[in-house]
Amino acid sequence: MTNLNLRDIPTRQLLKKYQKSFPELDIDSVLLYLDLQKVFRKTEQIFNSVFDESNLTEAKFIVLMLLYREPQHKLFSSELAEKSGVKRATITGVIAGLEKNNWVFKVPDDSDKRSTWICLTEEGKKHLEGFLPTNYQTAHQIMSALNKTDKDHLTKILKKISIASSSLRKDV
CATH class of the missing domain: 1.10.10.10 (Winged helix-like DNA-binding domain superfamily/Winged helix DNA-binding domain)
Incomplete structure (x- = not known):
């Protein structure tokens, strides 16, 4: 399966137009999900390049x-x-x-x-063991914009998202 990296994110105004046809569309949820996906893809690309440099996947x-x-x-x-x-x-x-x-x-x-x-x-x-310092440093650099409180909040938020998503599909 090919993962596309959507760069042309729909605007709030466009989603409002769609909402007329799809009233169940929660604009804030869609935009947050797209932001989350974008951050995940970016960090995944960073780690994939780090893995590549060490002949790893x-x-x-x-x-x-x-x-x-x-x-x-x-x-x-x-x-x-x-x-x-x-x-x-x-x-x-x-x-x-x-x-x-x-x-x-x-x-x-x-x-x-x-x-x-x-x-x-x-x-x-x-x-x-030669790779682990680079791995840990990369994770630290990615999370360096967050203080301890931010990290605690993000952990709680991710747990909530995980719980909500685990109830949706049992086959993934």
Whole structure:
């Protein structure tokens, strides 16, 4: 699916015209949503360029972090899929890419031959640890315009939006 980055945002006046035909249109909600989407897309582009510079994708980064935070630096692929919120087929492709970079390797489980451990390599650990300062610095720079109170308010607002949106669609 291609994500378009809408730059020609509808104006309040245009939405008022639409409201005559669509009375359920809440102009403030639509404009806020479009602003939220615009900020998300901009920050996503920033992080994607940071990932690109380190030969990473968001998916690879997430899998590496999930493995990194485990005491033994290993998980079953089914656990990785569950923890990252994707299907097993998707995680299989991400793991294949990480294997090509020599950042993970597979080990059959001794107790269940159908299961395979995905293990973080020393090279993968070093690559991730080299990337994390840039990752954390980027997140800090993006949020630097907010003070502690702003961050607390934003956290509460995002939780409210998350709760409202989770009740809308169960399949996403």
